[in-house]
Amino acid sequence: MNQSTQLTPQEIACSACETGVITPDRVLDFDIVVVGAGAAGVPAAGWAAELGAKTALLQKESGVVSQGNCGSAIIRSRSTEAGIAKWIHHTNSLCGWRADTKQLRAYAVHSEEAMMWLLNRAGLTPETEYGDGSRVDNNAESAKLLNDGDKLCAFRSTSGDFTGLWQDRGSTYDYGDDHCYFWAPWIGPKPLNVGHALRKVVENVRAAHPELEVFYRTPAVRLVTENGRVTGVIGRQHDGTHTLFRAAKAVILATGDYTNNPAMVARWCPDIAEFDKKQFGKTGDGHVLAISAGADMEPVGHTKMMHDFDSALMFEEPFLYLNMHGERFTNEYTGFVYMGNLLRDQPSYKGNMLDADHPDGSKGWYCTVYDSSYMEWDKDSFVDGPVPPFVMEKFIPGAVENPQGVFKNLIDLHRCDTLEELAAELDLPCDAMLASVARYNQLCQQGCDTDFGKPAKYLHPILKPPFWGARKHIRVSAEVSGIRTNENAQALDAAGKPVEGLYCAGNLGGPFFGGSDYPFHQTGLSLGRCYTFGMIAAKHALGML
CATH class of the missing domain: 3.90.700.10 (Succinate dehydrogenase/fumarate reductase flavoprotein, catalytic domain)
Incomplete structure (x- = not known):
């Protein structure tokens, strides 16, 4: 019998979640409720609203939060099918053969669409399709092609083609004559980053689609379930009152990792315990919420991203x-x-x-x-x-x-x-x-x-x-493992079955990577994965994938 993940009191106490009886002070009805306004949550909420769903976006912080500069996408028109299959095999090899190859393929299939949407909604390009790439993708002229006419632009680009013999110190991979091309613009320049682009996405989508309502300073403290299905979220608003956000279609959790929850770090990724963390407020809220609703965690040996x-x-x-x-x-x-x-x-x-x-x-x-x-x-x-x-x-x-x-x-x-x-x-x-x-x-x-x-x-x-x-x-940039999900970003229970009505996108879900170390063979894979699975979760929840 598969045994489900059980939370410890310390893990719950280190999160924003609440135990005990909660009586909501008000009830609001939505089709989709997204928790977390970052690199996965903003695309999830934006896509849901544009697809016609009445959408609530809950964010614990006072605004959109995301780190990093580079997100990347696989460009299928510049790749061969065999090249993409080899990229999946290659990436899995760099992840200790623990990645879910269905998730890797879902990224390869959908990441181009997700990236174009985000850059367009951020006002960095009027283009809505990659096309032949000449209007959006050029490593030598990235800032000219992608900019908002003000301060934000693609200050560099490291797009590349996996073809021939790939080599990185101790490992090699032979793509032969096949190709897997990735597009990797860097948004900035520093200290500006992807978070600034995501803020513009929220502003622009809300202006065009009032179906999207955003609730800042509103951490999710409890999931609501009925007959085995997740049907809503209880959020604690900044005045201390509680609101039940009912979700007719689905709840999408996109709260990021748990690097600021010492109890979860000690249990699931002890390698990073003595290292400083780049992020703040990443207390594993989504993990606690999902597990409390019956979702299961990836096995110990979670993937860490560390650099300077x-x-x-x-x-x-x-x-x-x-x-x-x-x-x-x-x-x-x-x-x-x-x-x-x-x-x-x-x-x-x-x-x-x-x-x-x-x-x-x-x-x-x-x-x-x-x-x-x-x-x-x-x-x-x-x-x-x-x-x-x-x-x-x-x-x-x-x-x-x-x-x-x-x-x-x-x-x-x-x-x-x-x-x-x-x-x-x-x-x-x-x-x-x-x-x-x-x-x-x-x-x-x-x-x-x-x-x-x-x-x-x-x-x-x-x-x-x-x-x-x-x-x-060297600090911990992110911990990129978490709740077990499938290629549609649906949260899975210990038996591998979807938890109805619940999705976990971005760094909250996995095993997209699965190994102990994040693979650096493709710049921007982590953010690109977040953009992509935010989109996938919204589309699948609305029956449009």
């Missing part, structure tokens, strides 16, 4: 890596996607941007060190390529007045005339850092890394001043 794109560029380059004790700790060619795993067993550090759970320091800190000769190295010495010093300077605190395209509170690059000065700037023990650099230079001279095995082409001694160092802070 903001302290400095060249984050993928295999320079010398030192922990915060000044010690080399890894083969630097391991890859950025796995740094969180490596740093779990390295020393904690008390730096900036600590979250409330780690006031005395957190895991995830290390330093990259290199010298000024890097612009003279062969291109094969880089994973992505060198970035000129004049570009890097905006990541040095105080070096550039009013730096653009960065988060000023996150930049942490330093350039010093001596290694002793660099150690002080990075807050590393000077003697330990000097010893590590000396040992590294010795390995570079002999042309063989007998300590950690880094390929010889990436070994470059640290000799030429000024010396560069970036203090990296």
Whole structure:
């Protein structure tokens, strides 16, 4: 017999959900009720309203909230059917063979439509179809093609084609002559992000479709069920009163992850417990609501997304890596996607941007060190390529007045005339850092890394001043596993059957990925998945998929 997931009192207490008797102060009737105004909830509510449903969008915060800059979509007209099938197989391989391939295929089939809708409703393009791509997709002219005529635009694009031999450090995949093309515009520039685009989506859809009503500062605290079917949501409004939002068609939960619910983190993804979290208010509300209605959770080993794109560029380059004790700790060619795993067993550090759970320091800190000769190295010495010093300077605190395209509170690059000065700037023990650099230079001279095995082409001694160092802070960007769902975003019970009337979209549902680490082979896959399954949930709930 399949045993359903049971919540602990601590998991419930760390969420916004309520136990005990609740008597609603008023009742409102809708066709669709969406909980969560983010990268999945906004598309779900927008599509539902445009398809004619009277729709309520409940949001715990005072406005739309989403992070990140890049969402991506598979373009079927520029792909081969075999190429898409290979992309599904390839992606599953990077997820430990734990992904639901039906969900991957649903993304491949529907993501183009979802992306075009979002960019159009955000006012970034008048186009409603991708077409041949010339009006929306060009890596060299993304800002010209996608912009709102004001501040928001696609400040870069990393669209690409999976064809031939794909290679990423320790793994390869052969697409042969087949193609799977993905479109990946980055919305910004920083500090602007996708959240700003989603706010415009809500404004524009509401202006055209009064069927959509938005209730901010209204966390969902309870699901209502009748005869085994979810029929509504009880929300607590900012004045403390409770409203029952009845849903004639369906409730779509899109509340994001549970990274700010320590009890759920400890139970479902303990690897991230000692790391700082980028998000706030992600307390697993949707997970608690869905489980209370009979939905089941993905097995332990949830997928984590961890990175630091903001302290400095060249984050993928295999320079010398030192922990915060000044010690080399890894083969630097391991890859950025796995740094969180490596740093779990390295020393904690008390730096900036600590979250409330780690006031005395957190895991995830290390330093990259290199010298000024890097612009003279062969291109094969880089994973992505060198970035000129004049570009890097905006990541040095105080070096550039009013730096653009960065988060000023996150930049942490330093350039010093001596290694002793660099150690002080990075807050590393000077003697330990000097010893590590000396040992590294010795390995570079002999042309063989007998300590950690880094390929010889990436070994470059640290000799030429000024010396560069970036203090990296790997934080949890998102936890992208949760309630078991199917390819229609329907929540599933322990027997694999849909919980009637309940959908879980975006980072709340899965297993779209399933592995312990988020795969970075396609930029923007996480947000693209959120856009897509928000749309899928709305369409399926209304019988239009």
